[in-house]
Amino acid sequence: MNTRLAEKLLVKLADYNNATSLIYGIGNVGRQDDGLGWAFIDWLEEESICPKAELMRHYQLHLEDADLISYKKQILFVDATKALDVESFQLEKMEAKMDFSFSSHAISIPSIMAICQQCFDKVPVVRLLTIKGYEWELQLGLTEKAKQNLLSATDFFRQQEY
Amino acid sequence: MGRKIIIDPVSKIEGHGKVVVQMDDNNQVTDAKLHVVEFRGFEKFIQGHPYWEAPMLLQRICGICFVSHHLCGAKALDDMVGVGYSTDTPMLATPEKVRRFGHYMQQLQSHVTAYFYCLVPDMLFGMDAAPQQRNVVGLVEADPELVKRVVALRKWGQEGIKSVLGKRMHGINSVPGGVNQNLSQAARDRMVNGEEGLISLEQVIDYAQDGVKIFKDFHEKNRTEVDAFAEVPALNMCLVNEKGNVDYYHGTMRIVDKDKKIVKELDYHDYLDHFSEATEEWSYMKFPFLKEFGREAGAVRVGPLARVNVTKAYEDNCPLANAALEEFHAYTKGKANDMTLHTIWARAIEILHSAEQIKVLLNDPDLQKEQLIMTPTDNAWTGEGIGVVEAPRGTLLHHYRANKEGNITFANLVVATTQNNTVMNRTVRSVADCYLGGKEQVEITEGLMNAIEVGIRAYDPCLSCATHAMGQMPLILTVLDADGNKIAEKIR
Numbered sequence: 001m002n003t004r005l006a007e008k009l010l011v012k013l014a015d016y017n018n019a020t021s022l023i024y025g026i027g028n029v030g031r032q033d034d035g036l037g038w039a040f041i042d043w044l045e046e047e048s049i050c051p052k053a054e055l056m057r058h059y060q061l062h063l064e065d066a067d068l069i070s071y072k073k074q075i076l077f078v079d080a081t082k083a084l085d086v087e088s089f090q091l092e093k094m095e096a097k098m099d100f101s102f103s104s105h106a107i108s109i110p111s112i113m114a115i116c117q118q119c120f121d122k123v124p125v126v127r128l129l130t131i132k133g134y135e136w137e138l139q140l141g142l143t144e145k146a147k148q149n150l151l152s153a154t155d156f157f158r159q160q161e162y
Numbered sequence: 163m164g165r166k167i168i169i170d171p172v173s174k175i176e177g178h179g180k181v182v183v184q185m186d187d188n189n190q191v192t193d194a195k196l197h198v199v200e201f202r203g204f205e206k207f208i209q210g211h212p213y214w215e216a217p218m219l220l221q222r223i224c225g226i227c228f229v230s231h232h233l234c235g236a237k238a239l240d241d242m243v244g245v246g247y248s249t250d251t252p253m254l255a256t257p258e259k260v261r262r263f264g265h266y267m268q269q270l271q272s273h274v275t276a277y278f279y280c281l282v283p284d285m286l287f288g289m290d291a292a293p294q295q296r297n298v299v300g301l302v303e304a305d306p307e308l309v310k311r312v313v314a315l316r317k318w319g320q321e322g323i324k325s326v327l328g329k330r331m332h333g334i335n336s337v338p339g340g341v342n343q344n345l346s347q348a349a350r351d352r353m354v355n356g357e358e359g360l361i362s363l364e365q366v367i368d369y370a371q372d373g374v375k376i377f378k379d380f381h382e383k384n385r386t387e388v389d390a391f392a393e394v395p396a397l398n399m400c401l402v403n404e405k406g407n408v409d410y411y412h413g414t415m416r417i418v419d420k421d422k423k424i425v426k427e428l429d430y431h432d433y434l435d436h437f438s439e440a441t442e443e444w445s446y447m448k449f450p451f452l453k454e455f456g457r458e459a460g461a462v463r464v465g466p467l468a469r470v471n472v473t474k475a476y477e478d479n480c481p482l483a484n485a486a487l488e489e490f491h492a493y494t495k496g497k498a499n500d501m502t503l504h505t506i507w508a509r510a511i512e513i514l515h516s517a518e519q520i521k522v523l524l525n526d527p528d529l530q531k532e533q534l535i536m537t538p539t540d541n542a543w544t545g546e547g548i549g550v551v552e553a554p555r556g557t558l559l560h561h562y563r564a565n566k567e568g569n570i571t572f573a574n575l576v577v578a579t580t581q582n583n584t585v586m587n588r589t590v591r592s593v594a595d596c597y598l599g600g601k602e603q604v605e606i607t608e609g610l611m612n613a614i615e616v617g618i619r620a621y622d623p624c625l626s627c628a629t630h631a632m633g634q635m636p637l638i639l640t641v642l643d644a645d646g647n648k649i650a651e652k653i654r
Binding site: 028030058059062063064066067071098099111114115118119120 | 222299313316320
């Protein structure tokens with residue numbers, strides 16, 4: 001778990017409780033642990049955390065998200081990850097970068113930021129919370145291990161007093 | 163000893179696929195195949211679910227043409243409950259127009275995605291440019307103002323979808339016999355007038371003309387290469403109305419030959435009587451064909467190029483699209499256009515057509531009326547339904563059967579990419595012939611890999627839809643001899 005890294009970033013969800021912030025869950029609840037991003041947004045809503053922030057759920061990023069983030073000062077993306085080096089969850093600050101990952105159906109966060117910078121002359125502060133998932137088949141519901149990782153992530157923010 | 167070349171997988175299209183080119187001992191291409199090796203089986207997955215869930219669940223096959231899947235399923239459900247075109251209880255005007263509105267909005271944003279994100283970079287930077295430049299990110303660096311217009315156009319299309327389907331992706335609007343909401347006056351006004359961060363209808367019409375302009379400029383400078391690139395024959399098919407003009411939501415299936423002579427016109431409910439599907443062990447994607455003409459001669463092309471070949475004109479209230487269409491028709495002097503890269507031109511024309519059709523609907527007060535559902539008569543339940551629409555990539559069919567409890571027992575989806583399967587394979591063969599045929603030394607060049615990609619991408623295939631799966635794909639090119647031995651390989 002990369003709690004230490006998250007602490008280093010000094011992120012509190014309370015910092016996002018304003019209209020200039022966006023918390024954006026990426027994923028697909030119909031594909032098991034790919035629903036982790038949305039589940040985090042569900043938790044925010046259930047606990048009434050960050051009611052003033054704009055909360056979004058989407059399956060993947062698209063080019064027009066460069067326009068969307070251009071209206072915000074800070075964004076927290078939340079996504080599931082398969083990364084081997086993530087034990088439970090990870091929080092990282094993102095930098096704008098054209099990484100040529102684009103397909104007709106999705107685009108990366110650094111590319112979205114770079115396009116925002118290039119087209120709209122705005123560079124919001126972007127962080128990415130990734131939560132480890134394990135199964136991605138066509139099925140509703142998180143696996144038990146993924147639920148545990150979600151709990152670890154939400155506990156981390158609780159300990160930060162949101 | 164013959165040789166075989168494999169490109170696996172192909173980039174900037176959805177799904178998993180690879181290309182195999184077989185060569186003989188005389189350095190001639192003997193065969194070329196687009197393999198689709200991903201499978202997930204939505205048709206099986208849906209069985210046992212209540213019939214009314216089908217349009218909601220099956221739209222999740224795709225993140226791009228989900229409205230088409232939703233509407234196609236809804237039309238099949240209309241059949242099942244006994245409402246709509248094939249019954250004595252016709253659909254009301256408002257729900258049909260609301261469905262069309264969502265459909266045209268999706269076509270606009272889907273075509274804009276394929277055209278500007280994936281095809282324009284090929285045109286602006288050239289097929290030989292590095293993949294790192296030849297994409298929308300390269301386009302952002304080269305022409306940020308154009309990208310801003312494209313982003314605005316896509317955003318407007320997605321907001322339009324959201325205004326009737328509730329969400330910009332995988333929303334729900336159609337229900338058996340109608341829709342669950344109209345287009346509110348406020349939403350209509352917002353789409354017409356725009357607001358901060360959202361362009362107006364007038365700007366949409368303006369921006370929608372960019373595509374045709376870019377293609378014409380590219381074509382003017384590269385006429386020989388564009389016209390000669392993979393000119394492959396095929397029958398052309400799309401839904402048409404009683405005037406013989408394309409209707410993206412409903413009509414009869416019309417198939418025309420190279421002279422635009424109608425070789426078959428059928429009620430889509432009779433699809434199975436006229437079409438068969440061949441299978442190959444090397445691909446999960448089937449090969450539909452008209453039984454009467456056999457597997458090769460009966461293969462049809464669907465999608466933008468097929469539609470502009472079949473349609474005689476557009477509606478009178480779409481003057482810009484009509485002018486563009488006339489120019490397209492004149493280019494081949496009334497004959498069907500088989501030039502693969504002219505699919506890009508056709509798609510640009512359809513961007514304009516979608517925008518003008520949306521304009522017509524935004525000025526139609528029927529979309530704000532309250533009568534949204536037609537209740538079927540007693541005992542109207544048929545338990546079986548077929549829906550067909552013109553999805554952005556071409557003719558899409560959903561066929562369901564349900565038992566007396568209302569649970570799905572059978573589902574068959576024939577998607578546009580599957581319809582185009584044979585024609586796409588012909589395109590790959592044509593490109594391979596051009597780059598490899600008769601050359602003593604087989605070299606897997608970037609140019610060859612790019613050209614094969616460009617040829618396939620012209621169809622904007624969604625291999626995920628075609629195999630009823632979800633996923634993405636990355637490019638390997640392998641050369642095998644006639645005995646299947648690998649003699650070269652390149653990975654992108």
